[in-house]
Amino acid sequence: MPEEIPNQQQKQDPGQGFVKKPVETPILDSAARAQISGNPSPLSAVGGFMGFYRANKYYFWAILAGVLIIAFLAYFAFRKPAPSQVKAANVGISVEVPETVASGGEAVYKITVQNNDNQKLTNVELELNYPDGASFESSSPKPENLSGTLFNVPDLIPGQNAALFVKAKVTGNINDSKTLNLKLHYKYSNFNSEFIKEQSVAVRLVASDVSIELQGPANTNNAQAVLYEVKYQNNSDSDVKNARVKLNYPDGFVFSLATPPPDLGTDTWNVGTLAKGASATIEIQGTFSSVNPGESKTAVANFLILGTDGQFFVQNSSTFTTTISSLPLLVSQELSANGSNGIINPGDNLTFSLRYQNNASTAATAANIEVDLNSNVIDPASITAEGGQINNNTISWNASGVPQLASLLPNQSGQLSFSLRVNNPATKDSGKNLTLVSNVKIKANEYDSAFPGNVLNLKVSSPSSISSSLAYISGQLPPQSGKSTTYKVTLSLTNSSNDFSNGTLTAFIPLSSGGFVSGSAGSENKNLQFDPATGKLTWNVGSLPANTGRFSPPRVLTFQIVLNANSSQVGQSPTLVKNIQFAAKDLFTLQDLSVNTDDILTSSLSGSNFGFGSGTVQP
16 A cells, blocks of 8 residues: 655645645545555456446346336236135026926926126036926937036127027926026136026926816715716827826715726826827715715815826816705615625625604605615525515515604604625626615605615625646656655636736745646746745736636646655645635725635545545655
8 A cells, every 4th residue: 555645734825815735645445446556356356246236236226126016016917816806707697487387397498698797708507406396308409418407508708698498397286386496607718716606496387288177066965976077188289197186085975986996095096198188087976974964065186197206296176065955854874784895795695774864844754765776796585674665676665664654753763774695606697897786765745756865886896716636647656755746736717707907826835845847838837937945836817807717718827746755744645735825906896805725735636547545645
């Protein structure tokens, strides 16, 4: 370093007025001094960046601030915000559908999706949730699945819409409300998260295009027969399938008969398929025998269709009200000790009881009671009636046999009875669905015409029977221990006056003694099944028409069976077939029938060539 120059005393130049100073040592930074001394600084050795930076540092800071501002703005401009910070699009779903739809009919939904937002919507998908009782039929465009619940919607630019049509069948009770729920799934074109827009629309079910009308008497009494008539018609453009008619009888109504007969109980008819334009009528007969005079009773007829959930829904209904009035003279009848629900059997001995009463305020003179038995299933010779007069199938009582009938006082009553026997067989001809109808009426001098009582309509059951026979085929006879014998078994089914359905005959073949060999080559062989694990034999008879075995051949099944006799059976007649039972449904009386027959033993062998002991096992 150069030596410092010492301060010198200031001198003033009086001629100039200035203060003179000595020349001062220049103030230099370390870099400058290093250059003067010939020793460059380390910074100078790396290129002089610091010097350049110091000379231009304000420019450096300005550039850095600009970059940070640009990055800050770019972050907010191009970042993907969280879903919670993004509002759902302004998108609309409109659904056009009639406010009411005929129950069991079709509802057509026009669904429009409108993009009212300023952003493009992508991955648009419409999801439908159908209400109970509704099922998808068709659509335009087609759905993405068979159930018609998922539809793809094209991408929607701002202001664009898309429409689709969906047809669904809707079933339910009248006045039910059925709500269709919709979910629209979508995304923004610049955003990956999914959004959902929900909408719903309801339709109300009204009476279908099947009309139903119930008619009956406006007035009756508690002894008269009441006739209801149900008419129904398909007024729609298509067939109605899986339908029923159901009658809701009022309290006190006693069902007698119907044409056609009910399919379920006494109040339900299976319509099956009702073609468009087709119609039908049901007639129901009964009485209000337990109803007090002055009461009004309302019956309801419903037309039902099977829904998609397996339940029947009311499509249309009709009501009718009948007023029960009091008759001046009353007579009624009933079958004594009747626990058969209006069903009688060939050979039955029947006893009927009658009750009569004068409900008027004046006496009834020369009263006469008459019963007409309308049937060919009884023998008039079997009819007995104490105090009554019998003329063929007509019984009458008057004062000659019942003195009280000469003058029946107000509120006075009495009882009568008669008995008869049902033919066995019920008829000798090929008639079917036989009935015994008993009509009763009462008359007196004070009235111009007779007053009817209730009608008894009794259905005759159809006895069925099983006959069996056993024949020798081959092997040891009489059967012998340690040896085998083959037999042929024949089972025959007969029927009387009613058609049967769902007929099945079952039997068991003891496996310890032998077993089933084969069925016959006849037409019934295809209906025969045998389970070798249990020894159960099943004959699927199916339908058994009336008079089978009487005016047409019986149903016959034959099969072979082998007996392998053992020492424990010596001296015995082993059982070959046991627990033989036939079950079926009587289509007229609606009874479930069950018929049994005796077991078949080796001693059941038929034919004159086989004497006593031919069925006993020998040592």
